[in-house]
Amino acid sequence: MPLHRSSARSAPSPRSASRPASDGPRATFPTTFPPEFLLNEELPRDHFPPRGGQPHVLHQAIAEELLLDGNAKQNLATFCQTWEAPEVHQLMDLAIDKNLIDKDEYPQTAELESRCVRMLADLWNAPGEAIGCSTVGSSEAAMLGGMAAKWRWRDRQRAAGKPTDRPNMVCGAVQICWHKFAKYWDIELREVGMRENRLCLDPADVLERVDENTIFVVPTMGVTYHGLYEDVSGIAAALDAYEAKTGVDIPIHVDAASGGFLAPFTAPDAAAWDFRLPRVKSINASGHKFGLAPLGVGWVMWREPQDLPDDLVFHVSYLGGDMPTFQINFSRPAGQVIAQYYDFVRLGREGYAAIHGQAHAVAQECAATIAEEDCFRVVHDGDPTKGIPAVVWTLADGVTPGFTLYDLADRLRMRGWQVPAYPFTGELAEQAFQRILVRRDFNREMADLLMRDLKAAVEHLRAHPSTTNTAARRGYTHT
Numbered sequence: 001m002p003l004h005r006s007s008a009r010s011a012p013s014p015r016s017a018s019r020p021a022s023d024g025p026r027a028t029f030p031t032t033f034p035p036e037f038l039l040n041e042e043l044p045r046d047h048f049p050p051r052g053g054q055p056h057v058l059h060q061a062i063a064e065e066l067l068l069d070g071n072a073k074q075n076l077a078t079f080c081q082t083w084e085a086p087e088v089h090q091l092m093d094l095a096i097d098k099n100l101i102d103k104d105e106y107p108q109t110a111e112l113e114s115r116c117v118r119m120l121a122d123l124w125n126a127p128g129e130a131i132g133c134s135t136v137g138s139s140e141a142a143m144l145g146g147m148a149a150k151w152r153w154r155d156r157q158r159a160a161g162k163p164t165d166r167p168n169m170v171c172g173a174v175q176i177c178w179h180k181f182a183k184y185w186d187i188e189l190r191e192v193g194m195r196e197n198r199l200c201l202d203p204a205d206v207l208e209r210v211d212e213n214t215i216f217v218v219p220t221m222g223v224t225y226h227g228l229y230e231d232v233s234g235i236a237a238a239l240d241a242y243e244a245k246t247g248v249d250i251p252i253h254v255d256a257a258s259g260g261f262l263a264p265f266t267a268p269d270a271a272a273w274d275f276r277l278p279r280v281k282s283i284n285a286s287g288h289k290f291g292l293a294p295l296g297v298g299w300v301m302w303r304e305p306q307d308l309p310d311d312l313v314f315h316v317s318y319l320g321g322d323m324p325t326f327q328i329n330f331s332r333p334a335g336q337v338i339a340q341y342y343d344f345v346r347l348g349r350e351g352y353a354a355i356h357g358q359a360h361a362v363a364q365e366c367a368a369t370i371a372e373e374d375c376f377r378v379v380h381d382g383d384p385t386k387g388i389p390a391v392v393w394t395l396a397d398g399v400t401p402g403f404t405l406y407d408l409a410d411r412l413r414m415r416g417w418q419v420p421a422y423p424f425t426g427e428l429a430e431q432a433f434q435r436i437l438v439r440r441d442f443n444r445e446m447a448d449l450l451m452r453d454l455k456a457a458v459e460h461l462r463a464h465p466s467t468t469n470t471a472a473r474r475g476y477t478h479t
């Protein structure tokens, strides 16, 4: 969410710019409509309007203004859901006045949240009584998981009479939420940059960076940049060996923003990455990504109640009962959590496996088409055992096709497709990569249309090589 400055006035429209400040007489046109049906002035922009307007006129005007936004169905940049069942819309409507924090007033909504938590404990193989809660998304969940780890580490250091002023965390190329966590909570971020043949966090890299001030290691199940799953079990084994040698016990928090709602269904036989590994103390996931819920819900789970220090839990009583909470926001909409529960019971394991399995199949077909172009090298082909349903590619080594991936992104944008090009990290920070995220509403027909447009764009760009240097690195925010 960008911060908006009140001084950043919207640009005057040509009509309002030429109109005198006194708003003198204007041409009037005869009409048979009552005047309230006509929107013959711009919508208020810079000042709080002295009076309101007609609801249907304003609704239409705002709805039409929103047409200038991109089309969510063609947004292949986002990990977030862009399709919801009609029943979810209805449940969201029912919940519009429910505040999730007010568990005393809305005990049944609180019950649905608890059911989701128990279902996630089951899905992620918690050994006993796991504990967790919903959040706004994975970013808030990451903050909560990180705070719990910092508190546990600090308690341990204090008990041993050791300093608590220099905590650090070790991770690979993480999503920006972890940069925020490290900055907001004063943690040294030991982030391993990517290398040509090492795109994921490697156990050896972890061992080179951990020490007794490491609050946790954070592998990602579905790295934002390339979608691959990091080797959580390999990292856990390396930390087991480290503990055997040094006596220092370093926990793992898994950022499973995407993978938490994929791997259990589409890679059930892959190596353990969840609470089956005793070293994994907490996990976050985004309900609004592959959890298939509408925007605004994430989850964080701790392996056992003692992994969430009691000191962090607030007991709020003024809404009419005792309410233990651990979250950054207070008031929050309840609809997303209710919709999440609906999705769990509507789809079950079978439904999630079918929907995500189809997304992987579409991704793999797109990857095969992209690989047919000799100017590209596919980095992730959507293989469900390796990562999320996405296709990621770069320009093949040594080719100079006469265009950059940024040019290709621009060309596809002309047809409405958002297929971002962006750099990786570390040694690959100067190289452009491109990504398609396949979600449930990006079906075979859509994929076929995009692949035709992509081939036509490549053909066009080859025939009209770019003469300006558009390869310059551009800012890009992964959502």
Ligand SMILES: Cc1ncc(COP(=O)(O)O)c(C=O)c1O
Pocket (backbone or CB within 6 Å): 079, 136, 137, 138, 139, 140, 175, 177, 220, 222, 223, 224, 255, 257, 258, 286, 298, 478, 479
């Ligand atoms: C790996 C990873 N972690 C965390 C996040 C942040 O998730 P959210 O948008 O739910 O806050 C993302 C978002 O893309 C992500 O890919």
